[in-house]
Amino acid sequence: MAGSPTLAGLFAQRTVVGVAEFAVANSAQITLSTFALGSCIGVIAYDPVAKAGGLLHLMLPDSALSPDKAAAQPAMFADTGIPALFNALTGLRALRPRTRTYVAGGASVLSGPDSFKIGERNITAVRRLLAVYGCRPVGEDVGGVVNRTLHLNIGTGVLTAKLPDRNYEVALG
DSSP, rough: OOOOOHHHHHHOOOOOOEEEEEEEOOOOOEEEEEEEEEEEEEEEEEETTTEEEEEEEEOOOOOOOOOHHHHHOGGHHHHHHHHHHHHHTTTTTTOGGGGGEEEEEEOOSSSSSOTTTTHHHHHHHHHHHHHHTOOOOOOEEOSSSOOEEEEETTTTEEEEETTTTTTEEEEEO
């Protein structure tokens, strides 16, 4: 019957990743989602062999600003969140050399001049750290002035990005 739910749809689950959080999964029924990335960065990592993926929603580039906060909430910062993401994926049998990454966010969403340039600093920090880890992103959608919403389907490895003016998909699997 048209419009009837599919079996996969009945068991699908969404895990929402909030600001300064990350999540990993290796269940085909899970979609990892984060909403309204502005100056924050979304780092998506997916191992197509292990069918394991993760999504990190980081706020700031450097934990030196608040080491205590970084210890309690490593996903807040690029320099502590990226290692935490990769460590968690290793626990799901993902291997970094075959992991595909994608980076989105880092927009300048303030209405006036952004003297702190958090978005730009986040982009620079993430690029540097991914290079240290030997991960060259398969793509990125960074900068600009619009927010982004991301959904990673663990079963297919497809990343869906939604922006105010367009939507697109990236196959990481």
